[in-house]
Amino acid sequence: MDKEIFLEDFNRISKIGWTKEFGVNREALNEFDIKVRNALIGELKKIGSSISFDDAGNIYGSLNENETNAIIIGSHMDSVPNGGRFDGMYGVIAGLNVLKNFHINGIRKNLMLVDFTNEEGSRWQPDLQGSGIATGVFDKEFIYSRIDRENKKFVDVLKASGFQGKEENRIKNLNPEHFIELHIEQGPVLEKEGYSIGIPYGIVTDIVDFYTFIGESNQAGPTPMNLRKDALVGASRFISEINEIAKKQTPNIVMTVGEINNIPNIYSVIPSIVKLKLDIRSPDQHLAYENASIVYEKAKCIAEDLGLTINKERGWALNTTLFDEDLIKKIEKACKELDLKYKHIYSWATHDAMYMNKITSTAMIMIPSHNGRSHTKEEFSSDEDMIAGLKVLKKVIDLI
Amino acid sequence: MDKEIFLEDFNRISKIGWTKEFGVNREALNEFDIKVRNALIGELKKIGSSISFDDAGNIYGSLNENETNAIIIGSHMDSVPNGGRFDGMYGVIAGLNVLKNFHINGIRKNLMLVDFTNEEGSRWQPDLQGSGIATGVFDKEFIYSRIDRENKKFVDVLKASGFQGKEENRIKNLNPEHFIELHIEQGPVLEKEGYSIGIPYGIVTDIVDFYTFIGESNQAGPTPMNLRKDALVGASRFISEINEIAKKQTPNIVMTVGEINNIPNIYSVIPSIVKLKLDIRSPDQHLAYENASIVYEKAKCIAEDLGLTINKERGWALNTTLFDEDLIKKIEKACKELDLKYKHIYSWATHDAMYMNKITSTAMIMIPSHNGRSHTKEEFSSDEDMIAGLKVLKKVIDLI
Numbered sequence: 010m011d012k013e014i015f016l017e018d019f020n021r022i023s024k025i026g027w028t029k030e031f032g033v034n035r036e037a038l039n040e041f042d043i044k045v046r047n048a049l050i051g052e053l054k055k056i057g058s059s060i061s062f063d064d065a066g067n068i069y070g071s072l073n074e075n076e077t078n079a080i081i082i083g084s085h086m087d088s089v090p091n092g093g094r095f096d097g098m099y100g101v102i103a104g105l106n107v108l109k110n111f112h113i114n115g116i117r118k119n120l121m122l123v124d125f126t127n128e129e130g131s132r133w134q135p136d137l138q139g140s141g142i143a144t145g146v147f148d149k150e151f152i153y154s155r156i157d158r159e160n161k162k163f164v165d166v167l168k169a170s171g172f173q174g175k176e177e178n179r180i181k182n183l184n185p186e187h188f189i190e191l192h193i194e195q196g197p198v199l200e201k202e203g204y205s206i207g208i209p210y211g212i213v214t215d216i217v218d219f220y221t222f223i224g225e226s227n228q229a230g231p232t233p234m235n236l237r238k239d240a241l242v243g244a245s246r247f248i249s250e251i252n253e254i255a256k257k258q259t260p261n262i263v264m265t266v267g268e269i270n271n272i273p274n275i276y277s278v279i280p281s282i283v284k285l286k287l288d289i290r291s292p293d294q295h296l297a298y299e300n301a302s303i304v305y306e307k308a309k310c311i312a313e314d315l316g317l318t319i320n321k322e323r324g325w326a327l328n329t330t331l332f333d334e335d336l337i338k339k340i341e342k343a344c345k346e347l348d349l350k351y352k353h354i355y356s357w358a359t360h361d362a363m364y365m366n367k368i369t370s371t372a373m374i375m376i377p378s379h380n381g382r383s384h385t386k387e388e389f390s391s392d393e394d395m396i397a398g399l400k401v402l403k404k405v406i407d408l409i
Numbered sequence: 410m411d412k413e414i415f416l417e418d419f420n421r422i423s424k425i426g427w428t429k430e431f432g433v434n435r436e437a438l439n440e441f442d443i444k445v446r447n448a449l450i451g452e453l454k455k456i457g458s459s460i461s462f463d464d465a466g467n468i469y470g471s472l473n474e475n476e477t478n479a480i481i482i483g484s485h486m487d488s489v490p491n492g493g494r495f496d497g498m499y500g501v502i503a504g505l506n507v508l509k510n511f512h513i514n515g516i517r518k519n520l521m522l523v524d525f526t527n528e529e530g531s532r533w534q535p536d537l538q539g540s541g542i543a544t545g546v547f548d549k550e551f552i553y554s555r556i557d558r559e560n561k562k563f564v565d566v567l568k569a570s571g572f573q574g575k576e577e578n579r580i581k582n583l584n585p586e587h588f589i590e591l592h593i594e595q596g597p598v599l600e601k602e603g604y605s606i607g608i609p610y611g612i613v614t615d616i617v618d619f620y621t622f623i624g625e626s627n628q629a630g631p632t633p634m635n636l637r638k639d640a641l642v643g644a645s646r647f648i649s650e651i652n653e654i655a656k657k658q659t660p661n662i663v664m665t666v667g668e669i670n671n672i673p674n675i676y677s678v679i680p681s682i683v684k685l686k687l688d689i690r691s692p693d694q695h696l697a698y699e700n701a702s703i704v705y706e707k708a709k710c711i712a713e714d715l716g717l718t719i720n721k722e723r724g725w726a727l728n729t730t731l732f733d734e735d736l737i738k739k740i741e742k743a744c745k746e747l748d749l750k751y752k753h754i755y756s757w758a759t760h761d762a763m764y765m766n767k768i769t770s771t772a773m774i775m776i777p778s779h780n781g782r783s784h785t786k787e788e789f790s791s792d793e794d795m796i797a798g799l800k801v802l803k804k805v806i807d808l809i
Contacts, residue, residue, distance in 0.1 A: 125711040196631025212629065217676060227667035228783045230613065230690050230757030231596025234656045236781065241666060242652045249644035256634045266641060268676040269669070276617060276686035278784060286676035290630050355631030358677075360425035381636065383628045384678060 010113075012396050013401075015106040019395070022048045022086075022102060023073060023094040031044035032386030035088040037127035037138075038066065038166050045086045045098075046172065049124060052105055056112035058122075062174030064149060065142035066126040066167050066306035069178065072108055072116050075099060079121040080409060081180060081188045081369070082107060084404065085128035085139065093388020094380070095395075097128055100191040103399045107406065118406055123180065125361045126172075133163045135325075140361035144368045145178040166287045181368050187336060187409065188365035191374045191402050192391050195358050197381025205397045206351040207375035208340050211331040213355050214297040220247070224317045226273060226281030237279055241271055243317045250311070251287065251304045262291040262300060263357065286324060292355040294329045330363045336372035336405075343404035349397055357382050374401050410513075411803075412796050415506040419795070421450045422486075422502060423494040424473040432786030437487040437527030437538075438466065438566050445486045445498075446572065449524060452505055456512035458522075462574025463632055464549060465542035466567050469578065472508055472516050479521040479586045479730045480806060481580060481769070482507060484541065485528035485761060493788020495778070495795075499526055500591040503799045507806065523580065525761045526572075533563045535725075540761035543580040543767045558579055581768050587736060587809065588765035591802050595758050595792050597781025605797045605802050606751040607775035608740050611731040612763050613755050614697040616689045617724035620647070620708060625716045626673060626681030635677055638716045641671055643682035646711050651687065651704045660698055662691040663757065686724060692755040694729045730763045736772035736805075743804035749797055 025048060026041025027033045035041040045066060054061050060069040071079065084100025104122040111117060119296040125143070130136025133155040139149035154162035167173045189363045194200075199207045224238035248266050255264035265288045272282040287304065305321055312319040337353075344351040356362075356373060376398040379389040425448060427433045435441040446468060453460055458470040471479065484500025504522040511517060525543070530536025533555040541547035553564035567573045586735025594600075598608050624638035648666050657666035665688045672682040687704065691697040705721055712719040737753075744751040756762075756773060765771045776798040779789040 020618050033730065063665075064628055172486075194631060195628045196633070197636050198631075198633070201636075215630070221708055225782075227781060228595045228686050228758055229667055230615070230663065230759075231594060231598075231778075231783070232663070232757075232781055233596070233598070234652070234659045234663055236597050236601075239652070241669065242648060245648035245652075246643035247740045249614055249649050252634070252636055252639070252642045252645075259634045263630065263632070263634055265639075265677070265679060267629055267680060268674050269671050273671075274668050277665070278667045279665060280667060288629050288676055357632075359630075374704060378631075381627060381632055382625075383631070 011106055011110050014109055015102065015396070015399055016392060017100045018052065018105060019099070022099045026088070027094055032091045033088040033094055034090055035086065036090060036132040037087040037129065037146055038170050043170055046124065049086070049101065049105065056109055058108060061178050062172050062177040063143055064174060064176040065139045065152070066170065066172040067139045067143050068124040068172070070108065070122040071120065072111055073119045075119070076121060077183045078186050079119045079183065080406060081121050081123055081185045081365070083123035084190050084192055085125040087127055087129050089129045089131045089384050090388060092384050093386060095193045095388050096195065099193055099395060103191045103402055107401060107403055112405065118242065120406065121185070121269050128361055132157045137359060137361055137364055140364040144364045146180050146364050146367065164234045185369045188362060188369050188371040189336070189374065189402065189405060190360055190362040191398050193383065194278050194375045194378045195383035196378065197208060198354060199352065199375065199377035200379060200381070202352065202353040203350065204377065205349040206344050206401055207354040208337055208351055209332060209354055209356040209373045209375060210292070210337070211329055211355060212359060213292045213357050214294040214327065214329045215289045215359065216297050216301050216326040218220050218287045218301060219322045219324045220285050220287060221320040222283045222312065223320070224281050224315070225279070228277045229277045229279055239279050240283040240317060241280040243315045244269065244285055245309050246311050246365050247308050250307055254300070254304060261293060262289065262296060264289050264300070264304070288316060290357055292329060298389065310406060327359065330366050332362070332366060332372040333370035336370055339408045340372055340374055340401065343408060344402045347400055347404060349401065374398055411506055411510055411799070415502065415796070418452065418505060419499070419502045423498045426488070427494055433488040434490055435486065435488040436490060436532040436664070437529065438570050443570055446524065447508060449486070449501065452729045456509055458508060461578050462572050463543055463578035464574060464576040465539045465552070466570065466572040467539045467543050467580070468530045468572070470508065470522040471520065472511055472518045475519070476521060477583045477727050478586050479519040479583065480809060481521050481523055481585045481765070482802065483523035483732055484590050484592060485525040487527055487529050488527045489531045489787060491782050492784050493549065495593045495788050495790050496783055499593055499790065499795060503591045503692050503802055506799060507803060508713065510803065518809065520806070521585070528761055532557045537759060537761055537764055540764040544764045546764050546767065553558055565772055577702055583768045588762060588769050588771040589736070589774065589802060589805060590762040591798050592760060593783065594775045594778045595783035596778065598754060599752065599775065599777035600779060602749065602752065604752040604777070605749040605794060606744050606801055607754040608737055609732060609754055609756040609773045609775060610692070610737070611729060611755060612695045613690045613692045613757050614727065614729045615759065616697050616701050616726040618701060619722045619724045620685050620687060621720040622683045622712065622717050623720070624681050624715070625679070627679045629677045632679060639679050640683040640717060641680040643711050643715045643717045644669065644685055648709050650707055654704060655686060656709060658717040661693060662689065662696060664689050664700070666703070682693055683700055690795060727759065730766050732766060732772040733770035736770055739805050739808045740772055740774055740801060743801045745807060747800055747804060749801065758795070774798055
């Protein structure tokens with residue numbers, strides 16, 4: 010019966026803000042995020058759960074009178090623009106389902122459900138704002154002053170939403186026993202290799218460097234090839250080379266240039282400035298930093314060769330997060346008992362579990378993403394895989 | 410005395426719409442273009458010149474009663490955004506100076522000065538609109554319906570400017586004898602090699618192809634390097650390789666990617682679509698088309714290698730323009746008589762002379778651009794070089 014309740018809740022709530030053409034548009038605290046928050050609160054009320062908010066707008070629900078020392082489960086319900094239905098939402102609805110099960114069959118553990126605000130960070134940067142505030146990683150004033158594309162401050166939107174609660178309600182003050190986040194893989198490995206469950210050792214190191222290649226803008230026609238200082242040629246050679254460098258180290262590292270800005274970007278003008286962001290991730294922290302240095306040297310060589318100047322700034326760097334070993338073992342045990350094929354992996358994306366890991370024993374449970382697609386309307390996980398993940402979550406809670 | 414008058418006129422009028430910080434912002438028919446047009450008309454009135462406009466807003470001035478069968482001199486006064494003071498303006502003010510000389514010393518030839526509308530094409534595309542209409546290359550309705558960034562139609566702005574004249578005033582109807590355009594080189598060759606004057610054989614072939622590389626967007630972290638279809642890696646490899654191909658053929662060809670658009674352009678997302686414009690120019694028409702095919706094959710190989718699909722459309726192609734040989738010989742003779750070091754070159758940028766060449770015997774005279782800079786506030790040609798070019802123009806007119 011849990012299965013039917015879960016699928017009904019998931020299909021109904023995950024479709025809020027969804028269209029076939031554009032996927033999910035449920036950026037933090039927008040109209041659709043407010044709708045899913047209210048839908049969640051509606052479900053929690055039905056089962057007599059307490060409902061509270063902290064000063065980041067995180068939503069907490071519990072069936073227990075004493076909310077301290079709980080096992081926290083949950084994730085986030087916001088999405089990137091044109092995102093998928095499964096990212097984040099799966100973990101929250103699964104957590105809700107565990108509470109519903111307790112409501113029907115009796116409370117077996119001290120559990121608390123959480124929906125974190127603005128995990129994605131697409132509306133206000135940086136990401137993981139809700140968990141960052143709830144765990145004390147972020148300074149509240151800093152997050153409150155962040156502005157979105159329409160120049161709206163986070164604090165103003167939060168206040169208007171009605172979800173601003175008290176600082177004392179932060180998760181950190183509740184001294185939680187554990188945090189378990191159930192999430193889609195967002196990558197292709199589990200499906201490709203035929204596993205039902207992924208058990209992350211932790212979250213990989215993520216270094217983001219901002220590069221600027223500076224050349225000289227000139228009319229494209231009258232400037233001979235040997236007298237050019239073309240910033241885009243420099244950036245292109247750099248992108249090609251780092252791709253080769255990263256490919257040779259598969260599967261230990263990934264390097265991505267997702268964002269590039271070319272100035273002045275006129276077809277008949279040689280580009281003078283190219284700015285790009287290089288994202289390097291590896292479970293091996295040293296390998297990540299070593300590669301960041303190697304490719305910087307490569308960039309300097311390319312710039313020298315082409316008569317360009319180069320500038321590199323470290324955008325940010327998050328070192329490898331390692332989850333709680335005992336909790337990982339319990340997830341492994343749960344998979345074995347349920348006869349589910351599992352694989353130890355790393356999470357190559359950040360999650361709220363990263364900050365929760367700083368204040369309590371934390372782990373994640375992952376399920377396959379079809380074709381590895383995520384942050385797109387094509388994002389998909391099967392009912393079977395979702396139910397398997399939910400079963401593992403329940404079993405782990407019982408094993409704690 | 411011509412020299413002082415020229416420099417005074419040039420320095421005064423070319424600075425309209427100029428700031429040190431942003432260069433010249435005198436896009437066609439904007440407030441500053443209107444100001445320079447009125448300044449030009451003011452000067453023409455002082456010397457008793459006729460003043461007329463055609464239906465493209467081109468301005469004509471002549472000291473002769475019979476305006477047919479004239480030698481046309483001039484260029485354009487509009488600029489690109491953040492452009493330089495010399496491009497176009499030099500040819501117009503030099504032409505004005507020849508008329509002023511005739512006014513003072515007596516009319517020796519049937520001359521007509523022209524200022525062409527929207528040569529740059531930055532406000533309304535395509536470029537060369539004034540000369541294109543005046544020579545019958547463009548359909549008037551097509552040009553009239555072009556809209557700028559603010560959705561303003563060319564015809565509406567032209568009407569409001571007061572510069573819309575009659576179709577019968579078009580240059581083509583005056584059956585001109587010659588067209589001579591004095592212009593800055595916009596490239597580094599003359600200065601680098603120590604020449605005062607460049608005599609273009611003509612204007613190079615210009616092929617512009619629109620490429621689209623299509624891959625698959627995914628979360629940057631969880632997608633291993635070997636399972637990616639990164640459109641930006643494909644485009645980058647393409648840009649690097651065409652640069653190498655073009656460099657090997659220096660100075661016979663140039664290839665430029667000035668414009669690139671990366672989708673979705675988010676640092677943490679593998680790019681799914683990259684659109685770019687490839688501009689290929691060569692005096693040798695066959696070499697240009699051959700290279701366009703070679704690099705297309707190269708793009709297909711890269712796409713296949715990376716699992717991308719590719720799309721190529723021909724944006725446009727302008728074949729090589731060859732100027733009048735007799736007129737070129739007269740320019741050469743003028744340089745010799747003036748003891749000026751000259752070089753036969755090609756114009757690697759388009760000019761109004763390209764369309765004028767379709768209706769009359771046409772040639773250009775070019776002077777050095779400091780460091781080859783153009784379409785930027787750093788654009789500069791020395792007084793000495795400007796005066797040398799003016800002298801050649803006058804001598805050529807006397808030789809005709």
